Amino acid sequence: MAIFGNWLTWIILLPVLGAIGIYVVPKRYENAARWTALVFSAATFVVAMGVFFYILHARGINGFGSLNDLPYAINLPWINFAAGTTHFTVHYFLGVDGLSLPMVILNALLTMLSVIGGWKKKNVRAYMALLLLLEAGVMGVFMALDIFFFFLMWEVELAPMFILIGVWGSDVVKHGVPGRVYSAWKFLLYTFFGSVFMLAGFILLYFHAGSSDMTVLSHHLIGGSTTILGVSISLQLLTFLLVFIAFAVKIPMFPFHTWLPDAHTDAPTEVSVLLAGVLLKMGAYGLIRFCFTLFPGGLSQFAGVLAVLAVINILYGAAICLVQTDMKKLIAYSSVSHMGIILLGVAAAAGGGNGFFTGALAGGDLAFRQAALTGATLQMFSHGIITGMLFFCVGVVYDLAHTREIAIFGGIAKRMPMLGTLFTFAAMASLGLPGLAGFVAEYMVFTSSFRVWTIPTILAVFTMILTAAYLLWMIKRVFFGTFNKKWDWLPDISKRELIPLFALAGLIVFVGIYPAPLINVISSSLTPIIQSAVTFIK
């Protein structure tokens, strides 16, 4: 079977097999379940890295291709029927390029680390199995290149997430129900709300373009306009908006963001890590992969609004962080703020700009757009590892102290020096300290979007102050300052918990100091996208 001859299939299949495997081992061997999960997630990671090195070996660092030139893919017909004159076809089409492969690797890595982090969870078999299923779903999202297959995977990912939050979440009562139930439903319904529009957009796209295949669609961008309730709207903008709502919910973009703080506060640690690390990236990925590639015209028309929303995301999220009393909620809102940078980058890459700077330069506007989009993509990756690390750190505190209330801690770095160090490190990375991963993307996006959207960028830069303020203030109140005797019994972080933190810290430093390889991988795939987009807009 051709389908099993392709490693991409196995990237999705291995976690599923792992989930089944966990249930195959008898219930009393809990350790066996853990090791099964670890082995399968590690295997997935290895396969993902294998694909990376295969492409690297075959085509070089700049050869990660694009939709029209996929370095590694599999495309098989899957659903095919004709109703009257209408043909309906869906392909089993998986492929990776420089945009999706970093996300695939990130997902594999974070899942593996989450398995290690969640080693001691109660009801561990189900937990591990669901983590693996979640991984499989997200992998599918990142690799699917058929819009309906993508949609399917987009929905598949919801189920394990829903259960993970709903079962292992916190019991603090919210709106009259346990928080985990409230948040799980909020997460699910909110995402569904977006999905409905996405499906509508995809169907509209399908019947206008006649194909669900991304490579075909990216060649034949839809055009023209249509009339809805007497209002004439360009088809590009209409489909863009429909599809974008789903991504906006997932990113999450103001005003669709309120599910995120709830989901984060109520989710267990590892789920928060994955939620912030990869699930939010699904939205950003979709924005670039689908909206940017297929609806450049619509995106360009919308870019001004998007830039404003991005600034709201950035500043509003940061401002709210200042008054949070819960560590996890603080980090959740900081995610809102940081994801705004991605939006700003995308807006800058697609937007017409406000034309303050028009001087001819080497590379011209295009170079700045490219830098903005590459920065946004890099931000997806670096925010994933940094926020993942922050959540792991909070998780360690929570597991020991059973609270995340900032105010009741104080000076606990005295008892948890190692954790204090790593937490400070992660906070520094998050606030964009040079030499660490967060800085690279932020710097790229800000410096290049400044040329396109000057005023929004000027406003957005002030997040540097706010980010530093809320993160370091939180660190100060929790770890430094007068020692609260109540926490005299706290042990420091355990060796097992150190593994994910060290792994992420190493990655953060590497990306921060030498981002060129990652940038090359990403930009080799983004260049064709942005070029065709700019051509279309003109």
Place this chain on the structure above:
Amino acid sequence: MDLATLLFWIFAVIMVGAALLVVGLRDIVHSALALVVVFAMAAGVYVLLDAEFIAIVQILIYVGAVTILVLFALMLTRIEGQRHTNPTNKLWPVAAVICVAIGAVIVYAFSESKHAVSTTIAASDVVKQLPNNVVRIGQLLYSPTNYSYVLPFEIASLVLLVAIVGAIVIGRED
């Protein structure tokens, strides 16, 4: 006005009057007796319309069986000390409006509208090919080969069986 029309009018007026009594009388037993009249008049109308078999069945089943059944049920569910055994609820004005509206629309539908079924063929024009149609009904119901309703008939008999069993199960004292 020929005889058939005259008879029809007689039957119809009595029938409508009896039906009004069924829904109007205060004593439910009287209502049930009025219902007998309705059924009987219906049988008369069937005869007028060349449906002798239906008319016989009507007499047998409705006047004979259903009415008795109703009377038995009334007897079994008698509530002591109730003067109005057949009361009307508060919805009656609404119901009256709805009924009048529906009736008017039906009448309008087949009389005025051009979409309506339109026939003015008199009974005298009908060419009778058979002295009566009982044989024909028998063929239609039982003939296993020809164009017939044998399958629905069997299903109907099954429905009856189920109904009998169901009635026994439901009505049984536990």
Place this chain on the structure above:
Amino acid sequence: MHLTLEHVLVLGAVLFCIGLYGAITKRNAIAVLMSIEIMLNAVNITMVGFSYFDTVKLYSQHLTGQIFAIFIITVAAAEAAVALAMVIAIYRKRATVDVGEIDMMKW
């Protein structure tokens, strides 16, 4: 003035409406059932009328309307049996046959 289809149909319609009125307004469950019987009869009359006044004479051989009526009578008989059994069962449980007090279908 001959007997026309309109006569029959009007009769059926009037009977149907009377039955409907009764079915909606009567509080005694048995009265409701009786009203329903009236409605069924109204329909039967209509059916038989159609059968009689069928313009395409060829098909009058088929007597479709009358067959309909037979089936309706059959089902009506079954319905009456079951419904009355239910009324009696309910009466035994609740000591009432007032439809307004029977609201077991409520949420």
Place this chain on the structure above:
Amino acid sequence: MLYQLSWTILFAPLLAFAVIIFGTRVWDLRSRPKVALPAAEHGHGEHHTDDHDTHAVTDEHGHGGHSEQDEDDDPHVPQLSAGAKASAYAALVIMALACIYSWVLLFSTVLHPADLAAAGKEVFAYNWLSVGGLNYIVGFHLDRLGIAMMVVVTTITFLVQFYSQGYMENSAGYARFYAYLSLFAFSMLVIVFAENFLVIFCGWELVGLSSYLLIGFWINKRAKPEEQRPSPASANLQAFIMNRIGDVGFILGIMILFVNTGSFDFIAVQHGVVHMDKTLLGIAMILVFCGAMGKSAQFPLHTWLPSAMEGPTPVSALIHAATMVAAGVYMIARTSPLFATAAPFAWEVVASIGAFTAFFAATIALVQSDFKRVLAFSTISQLGYMFVGLGVAGPEYGVGPGMFHLFTHAFFKALLFLGAGSVLHGLHHAMHKEVQDVRLMGGLASKMPITAATWLIAVLAISGFPGFSGFYSKEEIIGLALEQGHPVIYALTLATAGLTAFYMLRAFILAFGGKGGKFMGLWGGPYRGYGEVKESPLYMTIPLMLLVIPSVLAGYWTGFYQYVNVSAENVANLSIPALFQATDTWIGVIVSLVGLGFAWFLYGRVDLVKINQVVQSNAALRTIHRILFNRYYVDDLYNWIVKYVVLGLAALAQAFDRYIVDGIVNGVASGVTGTGSGIRRLETGRVQSYMIGFFGGVAVLAVVFVVLITTVWK
């Protein structure tokens, strides 16, 4: 080759940092005895940054008289482990080598100027990333400006590290301290070597990090509200955020330059801005200057520096006096060609803010009673001078005057701080608590003669006493202000010179002298504290003595002006003879002498208590004193803004989020469920009401149908 390999200087401290963090510090921690608690398990392998260690796991009770609070304030170990000592030695050896190398570079460039092109030489670079046509390059280069700064950085870092062996004795975080110092040295050298705005910004943030870590070195130390002293944990937060505020301006400036020139490289930008709008360039440069304002603690971003004194004193000497705060000046000097191209208001803003800050900080320093805080404000004030020097010099004098003051100031200010540290160290041992209030000192000169003597020299140097280094650099700036036609700035700087002389000698006499001492109260006198004060160990006094040399002599190297690229004919105007011939020089000297004399007269002859009584009894003096003592209430203003405006807005946003945005979401949800349960009530369960619904619907539809048939569809 000599120059090409200079990147080793840059990476040497990073090496030291890595060696300590991954090597000797782990050794140190593992060798500590584990008591009571399950001690912190320090995993092997890589931790990539700072390391807040466990101090108190090991015992404190050996030190009699240490309370619980003291243990939190400054945790100690009974004796340093081999690992801790090895950390210090590693840092010292590496820094000594770097220091020697940088001096070699200095001498060789002085002796053979032709060897190193004026534009400098790229010594190390790699492509950080490149996208489209834009290249983000991490590049380091070496030029004379950099060498001058590098000498300052490495020398003072080395001396401070040497000194810290005494000051940080038995500190539980000994190894950590050296790691941070090395990290700082690396970050500072990144700025020095930076070839483009990207790298200088990186260095900029990294020194911010090291500063953050070092100010907050005593992680659990408490605030002392009665002395208006914040806790280190608050002070470092304040420092970092204040710097970030400046950095926002900096990065905005960089962005304006970048989008107009498409490059970060200093040289390329310099070529690129020629075609740029001069006003826009001016705005960009002022934004860049904002970064310098943050880092160099210029008004209004100055409040973090006095708070930063909560860090260990060697740190104050190194970072918050000699090097890091001067990075702002260095950066402006580095970008001075851009300032020169920009509209003239850019330089004027720099000079004006510098002059105002110099005066402003000097007035505050007049009344401070905290020994270190006097020095902090004097640093702010002197940094103001440097900006004046850069701002007024104009194209003909270039960066020379400003940089020269940076150069000399670094030595004597480091000396002042290290001397202060020596005093505090002595008092800590005497009184078994941390004392920084001058009102508890007095007459220490007879007890700590070396410290006192070196301190006095530094005081004279900073006051601009003729013959000391400060005289040459400072009078030059004051003179230039007049010469280049900035009378207001001249007046401010001149007044500041007098104030500086006054408050520095005041601080000296309050600490080391007093009424009844020798030389009219200059030397010795009554000691207002308690306990037996002894001179500090040699580890601490040797750096003091060594620093005396440049504090005096650095001023005589007027070749410095030419060294940092001032054309030869203008250098003649800046030479020592020219300085001595100018009238305004002697005006400045007289002002300084008046300040010195007044301080000597007042504090050497009158009791401190008495002065206080006089001030308190006079309403005007009392008001002025209170305003100055509270630092013009700027800190309170900022606190107020943060507390009510910033946090208020944040709380507002939070409320908006919770009640409006989320309220709509939850409102929609409860709307749906509410509608559902409302509609549920329609389900009466009565068949007849359903029948009404059903047949009513039929009737309505039928009527509608009829109406349609008769009207529309006819």
